[in-house]
Amino acid sequence: MNTGTIILAAGSSSRLGRPKQLLDFNGKTLLSHVIDEVQEAGIQPIIVVLGANASVFKQEIKDTKVVILENEAWKTGMASAIQVGVSEITKQYDVENLIIAVCDQPHISSAIFTSLINKKNSTGKGIIASTYQNIIGTPVLFDKKYFDALKALTGEEGAKKIVKHYTADVETVAFENGEIDIDTETDYLNLQHKISK
Template sequence: MKIAILILAAGSSNRMGTAKQLLTIGHTTLIGKSIETALQSNANEVFCVLGANAETIRKSINSYKANVIINTNYNNGLSSSIIAGLDHIENLNFDAVLITLADQPRIDVNYLNVLIDSFNQNPSKISASDYQDNSGVPAIFPKTYFKQLKRLEGDKGAKNVLNSNNQNVIKVNCNTLLDIDTQQDYLDFLKSL
């Protein structure tokens, strides 16, 4: 199965007050860590969707073998990044897309590969992260869901597709889910390293 990873990194980081994609994490940045993890996975190709601060962020990730997609509608929320990404990869013969966020630094290559294995065993179903009450990203969507994903609106991302297709979602347990949205989230994460 041919799988594309779509890293969503177009947001303007309003709650952070600075471009969180460029926050330092060890030897790299928040987005750099996401790309490194994605490149080490069993997926076939990695794409980054940028929007706010696109040129600055693009320069910071130039050394990675990741394809950059620019979302000019990033102010319309997370769904606009999913649509921009799918518009770009739709005709590239991928069987599925693994959607992940640039602000989840605890997601590691092992977890991405567990999702990929789950998808390979169940290629007609969505393999998604289990957030106890509902499903979320990282998640792998078979190509049959691309049209539904492209109808998304607003800042809810893929939640509506995930939680309206419960019978077709395989929930994958992940105890490393953490989003960095505020300075405090970032400082807490650094302390935990």
């Protein structure tokens, strides 16, 4: 069952004050880390959607085997980045499923991506979401029957809107420490502190 991945990396990291995509985590940037983990899981194609600071990020990932897209409407919210990624992946590739991932979850691993695909294969559910701290979140896998719904999202709407709407078709996998993301300088300092322990 062919599965592609869209990595959302278009935001401006306004609360952090600098691009979170380039923050160092265990010797890699967060953006490089998530790309490496998707590749480790053997998933292709990988679409990276950039927006703010796109030229800088292109340089960072120029040697990776990913398709780089620019979302010129990134200021309008997350939905536009999802639309750009889903439109490209459905136009250029024959995929049965796609996984939407973000680049500010430092504890993301290839095992999580593999678990999403395995759960889809074993349950036949159309949406497989990650769960942490009783929250359903990213990364999340969508069957192709939801691609049009993803493309119809607007503004600040994220994929979670679809997950909440089709709860009967949702299965989950546990993502330990998935709730840890980087939105502020304090988040990043806390992460570094945990690593150094």
